[in-house]
Amino acid sequence: MNVIDDKEANLKKASLMIADSVNNNADFIVLPEMFNCPYSNDKFIEYAEEEHDSTTLNTISKLARNNNVYILSGSIPEKEEDKIFNTSYLFDKEGQIIAKHRKIHLFDIDVKDKITFKESDVLTAGNEFTLAETEFGRIGIGICYDVRFVELARIMVENGASILFYPGAFNMTTGPAHWELLFRARALDNQVFCVGVAPALNMDASYHSYGHSIVTDPWGEVVAQADEKEDLIICEIDLSEIKKIREEIPLLKNKRKDLYEVIQK
Numbered sequence: 001m002n003v004i005d006d007k008e009a010n011l012k013k014a015s016l017m018i019a020d021s022v023n024n025n026a027d028f029i030v031l032p033e034m035f036n037c038p039y040s041n042d043k044f045i046e047y048a049e050e051e052h053d054s055t056t057l058n059t060i061s062k063l064a065r066n067n068n069v070y071i072l073s074g075s076i077p078e079k080e081e082d083k084i085f086n087t088s089y090l091f092d093k094e095g096q097i098i099a100k101h102r103k104i105h106l107f108d109i110d111v112k113d114k115i116t117f118k119e120s121d122v123l124t125a126g127n128e129f130t131l132a133e134t135e136f137g138r139i140g141i142g143i144c145y146d147v148r149f150v151e152l153a154r155i156m157v158e159n160g161a162s163i164l165f166y167p168g169a170f171n172m173t174t175g176p177a178h179w180e181l182l183f184r185a186r187a188l189d190n191q192v193f194c195v196g197v198a199p200a201l202n203m204d205a206s207y208h209s210y211g212h213s214i215v216t217d218p219w220g221e222v223v224a225q226a227d228e229k230e231d232l233i234i235c236e237i238d239l240s241e242i243k244k245i246r247e248e249i250p251l252l253k254n255k256r257k258d259l260y261e262v263i264q265k
Contacts, residue, residue, distance in 0.1 A: 002200040002230045003035060003209075007047060010036045011059050017232055022067045024234045028136065031060075031074030032199040032213070033144050033167040034086070039199070039207040041122040044086075048079035057089060057097075065095030070134060074167040074197065075103065075143050083124040088143055088167055090132050098133070102126025103143040104152065114173045117207075129155055129264065137162045137239060144168035147182050147196065150189065154262050157190040157252075162242055164194045172201075175210020180222065188220030191246050193237050201228035218245040 001013050014035055021029045033039070036056045037047035049056055056076050064071040071091045078087035086103035104126050106119040129152070130141040140156030140163070147153070147166045156164060164186060170179045179196065187194035194216045199209040211228035215235045224235040246252060 001032060001035060002202055003032065003038060003205075004202065005038050005043070005205075007036050007056070011056060015059065015063060018063050018067070018069075018071065020232055021234065022069060024232075026069060026234060028070040028072070028134070030072045030165060030167065030195060030197045032197050032209075033075045033088075033169045034077070035074035035167075035199065036076050038205055039169050039209065040205075041119070044077040044084055044122050048077040048084045050079050051100075054078075060089070061091055061095040061097075063095075064091035064093060068093045072141070072165055072167065077123075078102070084122055085126060086119065086123050086143055087126070088130075088141055090139075090141065092134070099130055099141060101130035101141040101143060102128065103146060104128075105145045105149055107145040109174075111173050115171055117171075129159070131156060131159055131161055140164045142166045144170070147186060147194075148178075150186075151262050153186045153190055155264050157192055158262070162192055162239055163237075164190070164192055166194070166196045168196050168198050169207070170198065170210045170212075172208045172210055175212065179210055179212055180214060180225070183214050183216045184220045184222065187216035187218060189251070191218040191242060191249075191251055193217055193223075193239075193242075200230040218242050 060073045073089045075086050075088040078085045088101045090099040092098045106125050108118045108120050110116045138160040140161035183194050183196050197213045198211050200211050214225045215223040217223050224233050
């Protein structure tokens, strides 16, 4: 979806796209990172909402309940006391929050002569791994920059996740170079499905999102991908592919646990 500097308009657009998804028989709907808010530090402060009194979360909860669907609400700037987090909420078919992920790895980068951004100027990092039980199995949730960290994906998969979701907003420097590559890699090296959902490119915004929402499979192939414009992907996946591919190439079984391991603290 195209995110603009108008929370009410963003929620209306998200609601319309959710309705379109429901009309196309979607079971599990995913929104982009910061779907209610322009991606900039000043706007994170302006748009921040507290969980217990959030217009955004109340809207998504009602949509999940009224349409009997799961909705992963991308992410929003979540305020708690004097801190702001980049937070994703998963709603079940009754409109209840069943998982909450605060972005673990903050986007602090400086690509010379191209882009500089420092989320940590405003945002606080989360410290929890996020897994959720759904009727489709266990899923793992990260946000954007989290996808670059292989340990996080592996920990979620070792704890039973069969689909990894990363609402994200790569930019026009990192997106063309790394977006598809990272989602294919995380799916391939963990033999799971991997989903990235991004805002559309808005040239009027200060931050230019690459878009290209994507679904990749356990073989590392792209199942579906949008372009930079606003679009709706309806994608059916077959979770039995995970077992098939892991039997053909027993990657996770063949790890040398006597030599190395990823430890969850």
